[in-house]
Amino acid sequence: MNLLEILIAVPAAGFLVTLLMPRAQEQFVKLFTLGVSLLVFALSLGLVTGYESGKTGQQFVHNVVWISNPDIHWHVGIDGLSLWLIILSTFLTPIAILISWSYIKKQVKEFFAFLLLLEFGLIGVFAAWDLFLFYTFWEVVLVPMYFLIGIWGHDRRIYAAVKFFLYTMVGSVLMLAAIIYVYTLAGTFDYATILELFRSGRIALNHTQETLLFLAFFLAFAIKVPLFPLHTWLPDAHVEAPTAGSLMLASVMLKMGTYGLVRFCLPMFPIAARENAGWINVLAIIGIIYGALVAMVQPNMKKLVAYSSVSHLGFVVLGIFSFTQMGLDGAVYQMLNHGISTGALFVLVGFLYERRHSLAIKDFGGVATAAPWLAITFLITTLASIGLPMLNNFVGEFLILQGAAQAKFAWTAFAAVGVILSACYMLWMYQRVFFGPLSDDVKHHMPELNMREWACIVPLIVMMVWMGMRTQTFLPAVSETTAQILERTSPAAMVVPAAGSPAVAVALPSVEIAKGGDQNAR
């Protein structure tokens, strides 16, 4: 059992233990889950220190046969891509627990237990190197989130939870079908083996097979991302979810989609990915602009932030499908950035909600007078979200747009409009909530941040500045991994099939790709 497996096991154990606790001991349950999540976070830092840069492939690997027939492995490991996403999950879970401290009033034990279950699933998703295992964790994550929204949500929680669940299930089922099809071809669920089979050309997909499989995987991930026009579950889920649910949903769960794109869609189906990049990027750009425009007119803060997520995640998809080193690096970096800054936005909106018991922008105004520090932390987060330099989002957006510009300048030109619009909607909201005269009913409900809230928000803000300034803490590991993925999808890798393999099906379309690639390399 290596560190990574301990990391997966501890939240699961914590979940079970929490379930066994007496219902009345709410304070103890909270402290216990907080302790567990902090322990997990501390352990996860061991991944960072233990991660050896410069090594290709996964690290902290443990690969044993789980079920021998069909060939399913317990295969976990991390690389530069999953490393930081796992850290992100473990970093945000304690914060999610802290912000729920006084927010959750009913069924306290179950709530905190579900947060640990969620963490377990998330770490598992990012660590899994077996398609079946990945799918299992993918679905495990769905369960606690469904309940978080469905039990502790706001008024329309059932509608939102069901919508969330169904949307995601539609995609997952397609992915499951694709996974099983891949299994029938490869005879194993082990991702590393499958990848090697595909890469060496021992399994040659024909064009139709590859496209269909790609689309099945892509759809599952695109719903999760969510990519326009599959996004409508997100605003509903966010608005109805409790703060911790929104936080985990926006910050980490959406990243499962983009992570899947990078981890599976690109390396397994490089040709289809490149062929379909055009319209996917167009959708991403529509999403960027559309999300921003719709965010601009939202009367509800959480909905606004939710639509802004649609816009931000559009950038990530654009970066992924730009097939450039900078674009991919930026996309991965932006996943983390979005996790931090949008997470912080939800945390802060949660603070406002706890004070005023409303999410409508019109119910606020003049908060800056009553709670200046709340206003300042919100401002910093807002600025991070709209991509102000020296804060985190800027780096990601810069890399993505630069990468997209290398691929096709027009993409960048349109996507950059989103940067203008993001300033519009965030600042308008900020103005309406924090500025202006302070009305009496706001005044009496607006205490300054308390110690617990400080403890939630300060780590996030520190991370915003850190990720904005010292990108070299994070980027090298990411770059190594993305470089490998990129190499795998590069036209050159596809033209040369392995010796003696029937790779005719692969060779044909790759000629076109090679041409396109030359243009990109300009």
Add this chain to the structure above:
Amino acid sequence: MRTLWIIPALPFVGFLINGIFGRKLSKALVSLIAVLSVVLSFAMVMKVFLEAGNLATSPVHEHYFTWIKSGGFSIGWDYAVDKLTMIMLMVVTGIGSLIHIYATGYMEHEEGYYRFFAYLNLFMFFMLNLVLAGNYLLLFVGWEGVGLCSYLLIGFYFVKDSATTAGNKAFIVNRVGDFGFSLAMFLIAITFGSLDFTKVMPAAAGKPTATLTTIALLLIVGACGKSAQFPLYVWLPDAMEGPTPVSALIHAATMVTAGVYMCTRSAPIFIHAPVAMDTIAMIGLFTAVFAATIGLTQYDIKKVFAYSTVSQLGYMFLGVGVGAFSAGVWHLMTHAFFKALLFLGAGSVIHACHGEQDMRHMGGLKKYAPWTCLVLACASLAIAGFPFTSGFFSKDAILGAAYAHAPWMYWVGVVTAGMTAFYVWRAFWMTFWGDYKGHGHPHESSWVMLGPLVVLAVLSIAGGFLFNVPEILSGMFPIKEAAENGGPGEAVLTGISVAFGLAGVGLSYLMYVVNKDIPEKITSALGGIYTLVYNKYFVDEAYDAAIVRPLIQGSESALWKIVDAGVIDGVVNGAGTQSQGLGSMLRLLQSGNIRSYATWVVIGAVVVIVAIGVGGVK
């Protein structure tokens, strides 16, 4: 030893201390920290200047750490100082120091004192970062950062709706400009493979003109946003909602000139893109005239100076556009002196009149505030281009270059100079001559405020020949500047522009001191045209009607309500409804009757057995 980082770091430390602990500190301590950080920064600039040796041959370049690195592309946190940067550094820290001192007096009775100085220090940090930047991305950091501070300071009185709206407007309009700038940056990175000035500039000559023109045009979009050029100037007049020292520092002396600085910095690119050069000259010239005409009609003293700033920035761009980069920078510097002075003087006037900004409620202040009157006279002379004041030299250099480029530009410029002189002096007469028409008793400002004014007054008068920028920068820009070799009849050209300036001053004296009925008559004679100009050509309203409203309403009604809730959710929910329909049909099979279920089971069993039998089980 690497020392450049200290220059921006000092104000940043000031920002941190005031920002975090300011509320608990006394006002005196807050102002001490704020002022000291900037003054020390100025001292540091001087130290660098004295120790650096010849900046033309050996610019200082310091690398601190790799900021962003991806693949083969890497951006460092680099500071560099050459002569251009040095001039900017001195202007920024010098005027910054003066305005900080002034502000300790001006803001004395305001709430949020510490907040003001924290923002101001943060602004200094970003501005210094902007001018010290060794690559485009770092310049962009400062570029966005100053925009942020501008936003914060315009909205300083955040309880006032107009202030926060103006702040938003400034930020968002600037974002439009930044959009252009960032696209230019991406294109530069693709074309040159780097964003470092030291790598981009020498390579510019070898790149295709079309690419360079695109880059330059996009840079112009950025510059137009930051430096308030047409059509993106709309935010600057509104920015006067901020406290007056802010208007002086950010919206007159330093930040708004960043566009000029950036274009000058990118001179090697511009030089190889003649179309872009012409564009920038035209934009500059048009903005200069356009804003000047609006300035003629305004009554709010700060608005007058704001349009004047827009107009003068237009001049700088004209200079840049006709190839006289150093003249542009010269005007940038002298403008910083006299426009900062104008604003600070205006602040002193507003202070004297208890917050009144409408000139129709002022008048006769020379009695009550003689020092303010004197320093404002210096500034007004300088902006009118009175011979041997600072404005005279720089404006003359630009107009000379414009004549060499295209004579009609010169003539338009000269007419604008006349208008400038007219409206600035109009403001001067209305404020200081005649009888006091406001409320309360006007009073002179304290010496904390007057001190910096006097220093600036000296600079406004003498700044032109004290710092001959074209001489300092000679050789820095590769093309020969028309202004320096002197056009035919240089003296004549100078004479004409001075004459126009003096005529403007004289006319305003005639209209606002000697015979005060003339303005009325002209106004009624012009009728509609006056209304048009007085309302700033309805540009704000046009933007509102053409862009803002359609965007918001379209987003709300079309995108959100129809596309999102209607089409997408409609399809999704429609799929749900269809399934429900199918389900309710299938539900009929579920009669709830156990025996009928049993019958189904039997039928199913028969079917399965037949299937197995047909399939032939081995």
Add this chain to the structure above:
Amino acid sequence: MIDLLFFGIFAAVAVLCAINVVVQRHPISSALSLVGVMASLAVLYLLLGGEFIAMAQIIVYAGAVMVLFIFVIMLLNAGLEVRRGRSWMATLFGAPALLGLLGVLACLLVRWFPDSPIIKFGDFPGGTTKEIGMALFTDYLLPFEVTSVLILIAILGAVVLARKELD
């Protein structure tokens, strides 16, 4: 020869009793007929060499299960069947479905065993208590133990379901 005779007698009894189970309208008659079916089946098991199973059939089924049935019938005082309510499904398709089932089963039998092997009494010695005990406590130990859990649960379930409401 004697095998066939025994088979014929007890098969006939079993079928007749089974039909009686279905056609009798009073549950107590059905229950008694069912006992008849089980007893004759026990004889057939003996013919097939299943000594242990035959005994178990008598003891468990005829002895325990059927007694339980009769207890319940008496406890509920179940009378003649009430013929209220109908199922159009069962009425319409019940008989054809049954015939179909019988038909396909017959078909399969005929197809699979055109000349079926002859089973003689005593040609399979594996059905003794000893053999079954050996199998149960070696190869099938785990299922056997799990069964005990199952029975435990069934007992609990029955107790919970059948107890009087405590309120």
Add this chain to the structure above:
Amino acid sequence: MPPIPNGVPMSFYLGLSAILFVIGVAGFIFRRNIITVFMCIELMLNAVNLSFVTFANHHKQVAGHIFTFFVMVVAAAEAAVGLAIILTVFKNRTTLNIDEVDSLKN
């Protein structure tokens, strides 16, 4: 006229099993008394058991007997639980008519 075999053909046993099974199904479908229906289920189980024992004899393997044994155990357990359920149903609805126990619908 084929010669009378010395023993019983296997298909006779299987045929008997099938007939008993179908009779059980018929009772299940056509009877309305829950207890009778339940008895028909037992009948079907017995029919299947007969097949098991027959095949055990045919394959000379004890597994068929073991299966039968387990079926008996399960049937006993099932009878216990099932009858308890019938008791509860009767307590709540005072009917043994299977057509009137249809609360799954609606």
